[in-house]
Amino acid sequence: MTSAENLVKGGRKRSACPIASTLDILGDKWSLILVRDLLTGKQRYNQFCDSPEGVPTNLLAARLRKLEAQGVILKKPYQTRPVRYAYTLTPAGRALLPVLQEMSRWANSYIEGTWTPPEAFMSMKAKV
Amino acid sequence: MTSAENLVKGGRKRSACPIASTLDILGDKWSLILVRDLLTGKQRYNQFCDSPEGVPTNLLAARLRKLEAQGVILKKPYQTRPVRYAYTLTPAGRALLPVLQEMSRWANSYIEGTWTPPEAFMSMKAKV
């Protein structure tokens, strides 16, 4: 049984289709890139900026806010003076791993010139 | 070995990351909805229009064009007089099934009020 605090906030859904509902939350060019970065250990704003895709900073801030509001990620200060924030995945966020693994598998099979992810990533199990 | 005609055309990639590359092709609100519809048997323009999400027709035409250009779907007339078109998935398109299955699983676990897809869909194997 999934407890209520582990659920994302769906907001307004286009339909009750699970695929459409997922896309309502994550269906854009940047959200899953951030989830990828979080799954591979990045935690801080500037680390996301440094990813090779080069997310615009205003979009980065907007996506982080949105994903936090939806319960996919968590933001909390890990130090004061000066205050610095760490972003982490919620259980719901971590559970996206299989989606990203399947995307990777697909891309490696059908898009030329994509990196093969580290074996560690592909064989990782989401511990929720 | 994947033969060249089964590859999608990546276009300009933000990076060689397989996840980012997948999102370059499919990272929007509508593309995977269309793939879902195609996987579940829809083939024609008006059938896509009828899906409960209500894709705007100009976007539908644009997405069909884009996905065809990228090698995810195929468009061909299935009758003349009057000419009518059927859209189908290429092997690359059919291979997206596991991605959609994982999205469904995720949504069913973490988004309240999503439909459980038919067992037939969840246990389906992509025959590429």
Added chain:
DNA sequence: ATTCGTCACTTGAATATCACAAGTTACTCT
């Protein structure tokens, strides 16, 4: 032979989102 309906789109106008560059705030370090 005109009208009606269907299919597969296109067009236009309003609104929203995006990318890119620059600026801001709070703090530390030298």
Added chain:
DNA sequence: AGAGTAACTTGTGATATTCAAGTGACGAAT
């Protein structure tokens, strides 16, 4: 005092999306 870093915000112009309506080819019905 001045430079540097982290985490954003703001402004501007380009692009994309939504919504509504229109188009053209054809076939069937009146």
